[in-house]
Amino acid sequence: MHVPNKAQFYEAMLRDDLSSFIQRTFATVDPGAQYLHNWHVDLIAEYLKACTDRDIKRLIINIPPRYLKSIAVSVAWPAWVLGHAPSSKFLASSYSDKLALKHSVDCRLVVQSAWYRRVFPCVGLVKDQNEKSRFVTTARGHRIATSTGGTATGEGGDFLIVDDPHNPRQAESPTEREKALEWFDQTFYSRLNDKKNGVIVVVMQRLHEKDLSGHLLAQGGWEHVKIPAIAESRTMIDFGRIRKTRSPGELLHPEREGKPEIAKTQTALGTYGFSGQYQQEPVPAEGGMIKKPWVHRYKTPPAHPVRIVQSWDTAYKSAQLNDPSVCTTWAETQLAYYLLEVWRDRVEYPRLKSAVKSLAEKWHPNAILIEDKASGQSLIQELKASTPLPIIAITPEQDKLTRMSAQSAQFEAGKVFIPDSAAWLLDFEKELFTFPLAEHDDQIDSTSQFLGWVSNQQQSYGYSPVKGDGHRFKRQGAW
Known part of the structure; x- marks a missing residue:
């Protein structure tokens, strides 16, 4: 009887558990930083696994900035899905070419790492289609990067990712917001290969009541995961393997961002900015901006x-x-x-x-x-x-x-x-x-x-x- 050693057990865990895979991904793309685990990473992983299994096909995740949303959704998840199904096709976007390219390069770094090849030995990349903005597996799967407003002409995906569609400095502009919404409705949404079974995940901080999240939630039909930095009321979270109760005033991740840090952020952003970006409750812009x-x-x-x-x-x-x-x-x-x-x-x-x-x-x-x-x-x-x-x-x-x-x-x-x-x-x-x-x-x-x-x-x-x-x-x- 074969008894797996610790290395084999760890590799099996990375194959089966997306949350553990996210943690290993973090160590690869940001090796000098300390990883501090928190329950919200497990929750995001559970929702992404539900998307992988097509139990959820339209998902919005609203979470404060710098809480691993991009590493989890735009970097780790595509690599993990490609490991299990190398023919899967991802099309991922962000508000700028530079940001979209960074996520693509990080994902490719993971797929080409030695540990990933041990965990998923069947995944290989086509040499002449291994670029910063696009890489293709030998099974004809791919991850392609684009930006808000980009055409992605001729490209499609089984999974579409929208990671921060708005530039925070431009989100207050009606013109810029409308451009982003029109791009999503008229261009990006149509890139699903399979309209019935294709998956779209939008992950972002809220910047305005009429940002892309607000636009899509008003239409209905989207699973919504709202994770504020400070719990405003008693909240019961029950999804997949996650059972969590947040008490009023409880911080999202106090080991990483405690009360002093949150207070400084509130002062810097003001109520208007903090309510949207950190609490995921954008204050209506119609009047009363200055109290x-x-x-x-x-x-x-x-x-x-x-x-x-x-x-x-x-x-x-x-x-x-x-x-x-x-x-x-x-x-x-x-x-x-x-x-x-x-x-x-x-x-x-x-x-x-x-x-x-x-x-x-x-x-x-x-x-x-x-x-x-x-x-x-x-x-x-x-x-x-x-x-x-x-x-x-x-x-x-x-x-x-x-x-x-x-x-x-x-x-x-x-x-x-x-x-x-x-x-x-x-x-x-x-x-x-x-x-x-x-x-x-x-x-x-x-x-x-x-x-x-x-x-x-x-x-x-x-x-x-x-x-x-x-x-x-x-x-x-x-x-």
Whole structure:
């Protein structure tokens, strides 16, 4: 009677148990890191095995970032399935070519490893079809990588994987989200070889209520595994071999990310970001992005600010239906930002240029930010050529909603102060607290432009990015 030794027993365990295989995969693709096992890895493995057996054909897994979702779903699972059925075909995608390629290379590294060949000796790769983005087995199975928006022309799969379809920085953009949803509906979904028995797995952190997970859950017919970082209520988990009860407030993996680390993440992301990315409960974006309790008040502005900054959002036209042009003036200290004044009016270009000069003379700013588009382009060129004003051109890189969402944590952290009273305060508050449902968003644009610029300055230079901070420019000659 043959008695298997420890090595043979371990290899048999890797063949039979996907969770153990995931752990071995982790050691292969990230050999310098310490693996800390947790029950959620076992749960994901159980669901993936159910997909392998076609007991589940449509699966969504929502889990916080950096909890082994990609190693489990995009790297280990395809390698494990190919080990059992080398003719299986996988088509896997991520939001960028670079990320999709990394997952593909990691999976190929596993399949070509010595330990994998011992566990699955029947799997071999075709030499002339062994590439970073695509590898083919001798049984004509494959794993092909693509990206959100990619065509994958002529390619198909028995298993389709969507791993993080949205770039977290672009998920707030309606245009970018719609592109991802349309790509999934019109292109990627059609790549199933067998529409009845094919399997699709979507694994991602929630980024918006109308992201791909929200889009698919609204349609129905998807098995949904929701794993928040902090249990919000008593939760019973009973699937496959997993029996787990989470108590309210219980952390997902305290050995890896405990209360201090979670608290830092909450502060960094703000409620809006943390609720989606870590709790898998995206806060609806319709109104109320900035909460009233987050905004502090002041009676007297700081006497010695680090600098004064003016932020301009200029309108295309002066018509009554268009957004007005806006200038917000800010005092920056080492701990907070104080809104000193809001100038807002619908004016033609000559009066707009005069307003920039007069407000600069009033406040003597260290920097004047002007959005480099529409009338702002001419304004920047003329003022730089004819005045000593410290003009800085700002090129907007994302849409309005995304830019303000990125700065919401500044408000929540209590860094933004507005005065107790001012003639312009009521209009500013109305727009701030109802964004993005407000009729106009010009004051929001000016505000997010300032907060984004000053944050970048502090990250790059510390609190003294401007030469001679505290010394504001003096008027030189006629403007």
